[in-house]
Amino acid sequence: MSLIVQKFGGTSVGTVERIQAVARKVAGFRDQGHDVVVVVSAMSGETNRLIDLAKAMQANPTPRELDVLVSTGEQVTISLLCMALHELGYGAKSYTGSQVRILTDEAHTKARIREIDDHRIRSDLAEGNVVVVAGFQGVDEEGNITTLGRGGSDTTGVALAAALKADECQIYTDVDGVYTTDPRVVDKARRLDRITFEEMLEMASLGSKVLQIRAVEFAGKYNVPLRVLHAFEDGPGTLISLEEESDMENPAISGIAFTRDEAKITVLGVPDTPGLAYQLLGPVSEANIEVDVIVQNVAEDKTTDFTFTVSRGDMAKAEAIVKDLVQQTGAREVKTDNTIAKVSLVGVGMRSHAGIASKMFKALAAESINIQLITTSEIKVSVVIDEKYLELAVRALHAAFDLDKEPAT
Structure with a gap:
């Protein structure tokens, strides 16, 4: 008997009504002979409602008490789903994160899972029950309720699948799989039958919102096959796994990710001396601001222009830090731009296909789209461009790399 x-x-x-529909879907898998563990989020909008309640009491809610509050959203869902399964005649038991003992560290609102006690779950499965677990939450060594951060239910699902050595972890969403790019931008975007953990991790980190990054990292680390499926429409979805396709004719590019949440900071006229990068980026990093693309250009007068990107929400904070450093470094001035976007090609096939970057640049040049910054890795090429050209760029690249066509077999 397989475990899902x-x-x-x-x-x-x-x-x-949707919880009842989920119960019918779960019942269908039980009828097929599968053992099933279900992880659920809070009902749509509930977490935001609870956060608003907290902010009505405190402008900056105490993290421990906030975790206690927001974790109640999932507790409602697990009990209702079990009731729906009982009504259909199926045995089911609900568990909060602390009842299962999903042990985490002490970082309230953004805890990380350390280990899972699967004893109670295995016992219930052996008795023929569906086990329903609250996502997004756990408990620390002191017994305090913790939460895993936004999207943490994905991580809960993957972590349980790893602990239970499940045959597959199925993530049900409002889309029927992972697409070559956002179908709202490119109407010919195609659902992928499969994608590797590496590719999905890049897609998630570069702007694709289908899966939480930590969940993909966890799945890759423990080799948990993931499948993204539509919650209420039948279909094969997209399988995310360790294996790469062996067919050498498969396309080099699996998908195009993009993000509008980008801002650029440029420090002009900095003396080109050893340790410059650390002088500028060390304090930014210490302020918990994530830096993405970094470019340094050295001029003939032995000064350098140093450019880096951060998320748009962090721009003002990063700019203030860098401006404080200008006098220390002897830099001329600081410029910022929050009207940029990043577009990325992703594909493990890049390892065996030459000319991907040049083809990308040619396609953008044909649309008169200027590239401001470039960064690459073994399986991705990213460019920073003016945000107003973002959708045009995505459509042009999707067509240039024939992503609307099924791969050769």
Whole structure:
């Protein structure tokens, strides 16, 4: 008998009727002979409602008490889903993160899972029950309720699948799989039958919102096969696994990711001396600001222009830090730009296909789109461009790399 872990997000359990539909879907898998563990999020909008309540009491809610509050959203969903399964005649038991003992560190609102006690789950499965677990939450060594951060239910699902050595972890969402790019931008975007952990991790980190990054990292580390499926439409979805396709004719590019949440900071006229990068970026990093693309250009007068990108929400904070450093470094001035976007090609096939970057640059040049910054890795090429050209760039690249066509077999 195979074991499947299924995770349903907030929109999938957003109403009583949708919870009942989820119960029928879970029952169908039980009828096929599968053992099933279900992880659920809070009902759509519930977490935001609880956070608003907290902010009505405190402008900056105490993290420990905030975790206690927001974790109640999932507790509602697990009990309702079990009731729906009972009504259909199936045995089911609900568990909060602390009841299962999903042990985490002490970092409230952004805790990380350390270990899972699977004893109670295995015992319930042996008795023929569906086990329903609250996503997004755990407990620390002191017994304090913790939460895993936004999207943490994905991580809960994957972590349980790893601990239970499940045959597959199915992530049910409001889309029917992972696409070559956002179908709202490119109407010919194509659902991928499969993608590697590496590719999905790059897609998630570069702007794709289908899966939480930490969940993909966890799945790759423990080799948990992931499948992204639509909650209420039948279909094969997209399988995310360790294996790469062996067919050498498969395309070099699997998908195009993009993000509008980008800002650029340039420090002009900095003396080109050893340790410059650390002088500028060390304090930024210490302020917990994540830096993405970094470019340094050295001029003939032995000064350098130093450019880096951060998320748009961090721009003002990073700019203030860098301006404080200008006098120390002897830099001329600081410039910022929050009207940029990043577009990325992703594909493990890049390892065996030459000319990907040049083809990308040619396609953008044909649309008169100027590239401001470039960064690459073994399986991705990213460019920073003016945000107003973002959708045009994505459509041009999707066509240039024939991503609307099924791969050769």
